[in-house]
Amino acid sequence: MTHRHDEFTALLEPERDGLWRFAQRQCWDRSAAEDCLQDAVMTAYRKFDVFTPGTSFKAWVFRILINVILNSNSQTRRALSRRAGTEDLDLVAALEREDAYENILENVDDYLDRVPDSIKRAVKSLPTHERMVFLLRAVEAFSYREIAQFLDIPMGTVMSHLFRARTRLRETLADYVRETGFARTSA
Amino acid sequence: MKCQQARRLMMVYLDSELETHVTDAVSEHLDGCDVCRERFDAEDRLERRTGALLREATMPEEEWESLLDSLGRPVTPWWRWAAAAAVLVAALSLLLKSEPHQDGLLHEMMRAHRALAMGDERADVSAADIVGPEREAIDAFLEQRSLGVLAAAIPSTIEGHPIELVGAREERLLGQPAASVQLRCCGTPTSLFVMRRDRVDALPSEWQKALQKGSAEEDGLRAQSLAGDDVLVTHVWHTGHEPPPLAVFASL
Numbered sequence A: 001m002t003h004r005h006d007e008f009t010a011l012l013e014p015e016r017d018g019l020w021r022f023a024q025r026q027c028w029d030r031s032a033a034e035d036c037l038q039d040a041v042m043t044a045y046r047k048f049d050v051f052t053p054g055t056s057f058k059a060w061v062f063r064i065l066i067n068v069i070l071n072s073n074s075q076t077r078r079a080l081s082r083r084a085g086t087e088d089l090d091l092v093a094a095l096e097r098e099d100a101y102e103n104i105l106e107n108v109d110d111y112l113d114r115v116p117d118s119i120k121r122a123v124k125s126l127p128t129h130e131r132m133v134f135l136l137r138a139v140e141a142f143s144y145r146e147i148a149q150f151l152d153i154p155m156g157t158v159m160s161h162l163f164r165a166r167t168r169l170r171e172t173l174a175d176y177v178r179e180t181g182f183a184r185t186s187a
Numbered sequence B: 001m002k003c004q005q006a007r008r009l010m011m012v013y014l015d016s017e018l019e020t021h022v023t024d025a026v027s028e029h030l031d032g033c034d035v036c037r038e039r040f041d042a043e044d045r046l047e048r049r050t051g052a053l054l055r056e057a058t059m060p061e062e063e064w065e066s067l068l069d070s071l072g073r074p075v076t077p078w079w080r081w082a083a084a085a086a087v088l089v090a091a092l093s094l095l096l097k098s099e100p101h102q103d104g105l106l107h108e109m110m111r112a113h114r115a116l117a118m119g120d121e122r123a124d125v126s127a128a129d130i131v132g133p134e135r136e137a138i139d140a141f142l143e144q145r146s147l148g149v150l151a152a153a154i155p156s157t158i159e160g161h162p163i164e165l166v167g168a169r170e171e172r173l174l175g176q177p178a179a180s181v182q183l184r185c186c187g188t189p190t191s192l193f194v195m196r197r198d199r200v201d202a203l204p205s206e207w208q209k210a211l212q213k214g215s216a217e218e219d220g221l222r223a224q225s226l227a228g229d230d231v232l233v234t235h236v237w238h239t240g241h242e243p244p245p246l247a248v249f250a251s252l
């Protein structure tokens, strides 16, 4: 294999799991996710000449993957660019009436040890555009600015989607607590 | 800084996205306020644990290998995706051309199909509420919701095209409950809608007629018999992949 090929795969290897799980969680099914990821990686490979050494390869290749996903999903693209609301981002106030959420906060580790799948299901049930912003921040640790650049939207809109995603996630977790009676069974 | 102010900045603070002087002001408040500090700590732990749990998913080795293999290939293999998009675009333009005839039911089917097949977002649809792909799971779901169809009734080929089940969910079409079964026809995402006869009877009369004709072809709708009394209606369009049923309507 060529030098260029080796260099590309060496940079790609550390990002493989992140790219893979992001595609899996943003596409309709496994096979669509495989197609998207393959499309993105091949595009990145073709364009590798324009990648600036010394800058973040992770950000560069994620941006390509996000474009592939959004190109086949104009509704999510529209939902992403919908202007931010004027709500202030007070998570405590937003969850004021979720009593069950208090139980989780009191025992975060205990809760997640017992029902680790509940958080995965809750993430799955987020609207696609909110899930995208949440995963980029909470799982892949991109900054607000980077996410704004990837999605071509203002930072305020990133913050608003992220806030809604987090509120919705916590509401869903509170629902699980009520359904499963987690609070009653925890010591 | 007051508690309410600090809380309003909580998640942005935890994301380390505040300007330095604001960060300092929040930190200072936390030093002196147990209530806020506990809340901040708990939310921080929840976020970190969530991130860690979601980072556990790793790419299967064979998928990585095949991805690397594809790098050497001169021809890009994303035609599958592109083809599905092209098919949908063609179907959509067909729909748009034939308005206003196809207002209503077809639009709803198209929207439901796009939401799933193209991963489009609607607040109430996500991959999470699709059951399947096992026929047993789909059967149990449809039976429990009285949607009036068994996955077993879905043929393994339609017009000679191989069908692969993906999953099912409940959908409302013109206000009536219907089973929406997602499948792949030759690999192309396809939706099959099934509505009970009594639900069909509750639809506007022009749609009842269109659905019950049995084998008519009009305005991009084609009705054909699936099995016995079941009625199937498919979109018809003309593209390279032909004739994949984009949306199939069956009533039992």
Ligand SMILES: [Zn+2]
Pocket: B002, B003, B004, B006, B029, B033, B035, B036, B037
């Ligand atoms: Zn305080």
Ligand SMILES: [Zn+2]
Pocket: B161, B162, B185, B186, B187, B188, B243, B244, B245
């Ligand atoms: Zn086919």
